[in-house]
Amino acid sequence: MSQSIIFTNEINQALAQLLSEMDFNKLFVLTDENTAHYVAPKFGETLYTHNAINITIPAGDTYKNIESLAHVWSELGNNGATRRSLLINLGGGMVTDLGGFAASTFKRGIPFFNIPTTLLSAVDAAVGGKTGINFNGLKNEVGVFNEAKAVIISTIPLYTLPIEEVKSGFAEMLKHSLLKDSSTFNKLLAFDFDNYTPDHLLDLLEESVNVKRDIVAQDPHEKGLRRALNLGHTVGHAFESLAMQRLAPIPHGYAVAWGMVVELVLSHLMLKFDSTILHRYAQFVHDNYGAFHITCDDYPALIALMQHDKKSNRGEMNFSLLNAIGDIKINCEASEDDVKASLDIYRDLMHI
Amino acid sequence: MSQSIIFTNEINQALAQLLSEMDFNKLFVLTDENTAHYVAPKFGETLYTHNAINITIPAGDTYKNIESLAHVWSELGNNGATRRSLLINLGGGMVTDLGGFAASTFKRGIPFFNIPTTLLSAVDAAVGGKTGINFNGLKNEVGVFNEAKAVIISTIPLYTLPIEEVKSGFAEMLKHSLLKDSSTFNKLLAFDFDNYTPDHLLDLLEESVNVKRDIVAQDPHEKGLRRALNLGHTVGHAFESLAMQRLAPIPHGYAVAWGMVVELVLSHLMLKFDSTILHRYAQFVHDNYGAFHITCDDYPALIALMQHDKKSNRGEMNFSLLNAIGDIKINCEASEDDVKASLDIYRDLMHI
Numbered sequence: 150m151s152q153s154i155i156f157t158n159e160i161n162q163a164l165a166q167l168l169s170e171m172d173f174n175k176l177f178v179l180t181d182e183n184t185a186h187y188v189a190p191k192f193g194e195t196l197y198t199h200n201a202i203n204i205t206i207p208a209g210d211t212y213k214n215i216e217s218l219a220h221v222w223s224e225l226g227n228n229g230a231t232r233r234s235l236l237i238n239l240g241g242g243m244v245t246d247l248g249g250f251a252a253s254t255f256k257r258g259i260p261f262f263n264i265p266t267t268l269l270s271a272v273d274a275a276v277g278g279k280t281g282i283n284f285n286g287l288k289n290e291v292g293v294f295n296e297a298k299a300v301i302i303s304t305i306p307l308y309t310l311p312i313e314e315v316k317s318g319f320a321e322m323l324k325h326s327l328l329k330d331s332s333t334f335n336k337l338l339a340f341d342f343d344n345y346t347p348d349h350l351l352d353l354l355e356e357s358v359n360v361k362r363d364i365v366a367q368d369p370h371e372k373g374l375r376r377a378l379n380l381g382h383t384v385g386h387a388f389e390s391l392a393m394q395r396l397a398p399i400p401h402g403y404a405v406a407w408g409m410v411v412e413l414v415l416s417h418l419m420l421k422f423d424s425t426i427l428h429r430y431a432q433f434v435h436d437n438y439g440a441f442h443i444t445c446d447d448y449p450a451l452i453a454l455m456q457h458d459k460k461s462n463r464g465e466m467n468f469s470l471l472n473a474i475g476d477i478k479i480n481c482e483a484s485e486d487d488v489k490a491s492l493d494i495y496r497d498l499m500h501i
Numbered sequence: 502m503s504q505s506i507i508f509t510n511e512i513n514q515a516l517a518q519l520l521s522e523m524d525f526n527k528l529f530v531l532t533d534e535n536t537a538h539y540v541a542p543k544f545g546e547t548l549y550t551h552n553a554i555n556i557t558i559p560a561g562d563t564y565k566n567i568e569s570l571a572h573v574w575s576e577l578g579n580n581g582a583t584r585r586s587l588l589i590n591l592g593g594g595m596v597t598d599l600g601g602f603a604a605s606t607f608k609r610g611i612p613f614f615n616i617p618t619t620l621l622s623a624v625d626a627a628v629g630g631k632t633g634i635n636f637n638g639l640k641n642e643v644g645v646f647n648e649a650k651a652v653i654i655s656t657i658p659l660y661t662l663p664i665e666e667v668k669s670g671f672a673e674m675l676k677h678s679l680l681k682d683s684s685t686f687n688k689l690l691a692f693d694f695d696n697y698t699p700d701h702l703l704d705l706l707e708e709s710v711n712v713k714r715d716i717v718a719q720d721p722h723e724k725g726l727r728r729a730l731n732l733g734h735t736v737g738h739a740f741e742s743l744a745m746q747r748l749a750p751i752p753h754g755y756a757v758a759w760g761m762v763v764e765l766v767l768s769h770l771m772l773k774f775d776s777t778i779l780h781r782y783a784q785f786v787h788d789n790y791g792a793f794h795i796t797c798d799d800y801p802a803l804i805a806l807m808q809h810d811k812k813s814n815r816g817e818m819n820f821s822l823l824n825a826i827g828d829i830k831i832n833c834e835a836s837e838d839d840v841k842a843s844l845d846i847y848r849d850l851m852h853i
Contacts, residue, residue, distance in 0.1 A: 174814065219567060219636075226637045231814060254606070254643045256811070257633060258722070281609060284571075285578045291606045293645060370610070459608070462526065462585060 153299040156355040160303045165195045167299050173235040176201040179248040181208040184240040188266050202228050213243045213283050221251035232256050241267040242274030249280030253295040263297040266306040268318025275300050277365040304347035317402025325360035330475045338433050376479040379469045381409030387454035406434050407441045414491040416470040431498040440499035505651040508707040512655045517547045519651050525587040528553040531600040533560035536592040540618050554580050565595045565635050573603035584608050593619040594626030601632030605647040615649040618658035620670025627652050629717045656699035669754025677712035682827045728831040731821040733761030739806035758786050759793045766843040768822040783850035792851035
């Protein structure tokens with residue numbers, strides 16, 4: 150499977166070029182109700198030229214479900230899609246995950262493109278081949294690994310994003326930089342959210358997505374190395390779930406940014422990760438993301454959540470940690486005492 | 502992906518051996534209501550040893566649907582299946598197709614075994630990696646290509662099968678022999694349904710399944726060569742659909758046996774396939790399967806069905822035909838006149 154990832158702000162031209170190189174008999178475009186109104190028109194000319202058929206699903210993670218999946222399958226079938234048809238997923242992670250799964254399973258698989266419209270989906274969901282839907286109350290409970298034929302990544306859609314969504318995506322870029330090298334990491338820590346335009350992000354975005362692409366290429370089905378990408382996520386997911394239980398959900402990227410503070414503390418305690426870098430990172434997070442408030446009364450719930458994480462096989466707490474920037478160690482098991490100590494230090498670093 | 506296909510009548514032992522070589526944390530067994538009662542007990546000891554959790558779906562192709570799929574996903578999830586769990590599909594093609602799809606998509610894929618319990622599923626569905634369900638009124642409209650980790654093929658379950666089901670599976674064996682060589686073909690034409698025990702079939706079955714396995718290995722995703730396996734199926738599917746419209750459904754294998762008569766006639770007309778072999782084959786089919794009755798009034802409906810076959814991209818009639826035994830030509834387009842002439846000759850050969 151060869152995948153084209155194109156970084157450009159000439160998205161219309163890039164799409165026209167990609168379509169001219171593909172052999173397909175019908176074009177379909179999946180959007181949610183938001184992207185249908187705000188983003189799809191930007192591709193109007195190209196899509197119109199190819200008589201693209203639009204399929205729309207309701208916006209929001211709640212609708213990343215089996216009913217929406219069945220709707221996409223039906224619309225493809227009823228509009229005469231064959232194995233030689235092409236589906237373009239135009240939207241955030243919800244649209245690219247669900248559309249990718251629908252395409253991967255319709256007639257046992259038709260090709261699809263992803264055009265992410267949020268920073269988080271550009272840097273995370275759109276690349277790497279994870280597709281799926283929520284099911285039975287669990288996120289991404291069913292799906293397949295299957296890469297988009299092409300991904301067009303641009304910063305154009307970011308102009309209309311609230312700053313919280315930009316910061317949410319930026320957290321995954323921070324993660325990728327920690328998996329790569331100090332120079333990338335330092336560039337991101339120097340980023341100024343108060344004085345930037347989305348165009349500034351395109352180069353950083355390309356560098357970041359390539360980190361993920363290189364890791365996925367070595368381990369597409371998450372047998373080992375790919376778990377590196379879970380840095381910050383064992384704690385991050387626990388924070389997200391706790392926030393849900395409090396009925397005050399937090400953006401995924403924020404949870405990851407805070408989760409990485411805790412996991413860098415763990416990396417320091419268990420693997421001697423440099424404390425200076427830890428402090429610089431924690432300061433950046435504190436200044437730009439604020440803090441997720443916890444007390445020691447939350448520890449038992451957080452530990453229980455980590456023990457039920459997808460990465461856990463037998464109730465242990467499983468982390469992807471760092472020996473140093475660019476030097477990951479997957480499948481680290483931490484004790485309850487280590488985790489509690491890390492949460493204590495997280496609270497100090499976040500001044501709570 | 503390495504796949505073990507094991508041909509044995511010591512199924513219990515073979516299963517125990519396979520399980521001892523696998524690293525899994527929980528075992529699940531999918532059956533339909535029939536195989537749960539009649540076949541699963543044969544594996545009782547092995548399954549009990551591993552605390553296998555049974556998941557049952559209603560029997561029959563009608564239930565090869567999204568509701569049964571969701572049921573399997575839920576049962577896996579609610580009983581604590583993880584990516585390291587194993588699903589055994591024990592049943593006919595409906596169970597192996599649906600169970601294979603459920604396993605391939607649960608948490609983006611867990612391993613599965615197939616233990617086919619009909620001759621048709623042993624020779625066709627259980628091997629080759631096609632999984633899926635019916636959807637939107639269409640057979641196998643959604644699914645994925647993904648091979649079972651292991652397939653155990655035996656003739657034990659065949660003892661309880663009605664002769665019609667044995668003949669139905671035998672038709673796919675005839676197809677495989679035509680794709681291979683005259684010696685295999687001649688062995689099958691000498692088969693005597695009035696005087697046999699299932700054990701006689703084990704060697705022939707192994708030879709037959711290996712034909713399919715070799716073809717699939719060269720083209721797992723049906724981009725080209727694998728279409729060889731569609732021999733007899735363009736007409737066969739049209740016969741099946743016509744029979745459904747008449748409210749008098751015919752077994753799939755019978756439809757294929759008759760469809761191959763028409764397609765060998767087409768092979769003779771278009772590619773000079775040897776008419777002696779055609780006549781010997783037609784005689785065998787007539788003697789063992791009887792005939793599917795059609796008149797020239799049925800031709801327009803049959804042609805319309807063939808033009809809407811999955812293999813058709815632009816309304817043409819697409820066939821996999823034979824130059825000679827073992828020498829397939831895929832993507833043959835036949836004219837309406839050729840098809841009508843072949844149907845005429847089919848009726849002569851079938852004495853109708």
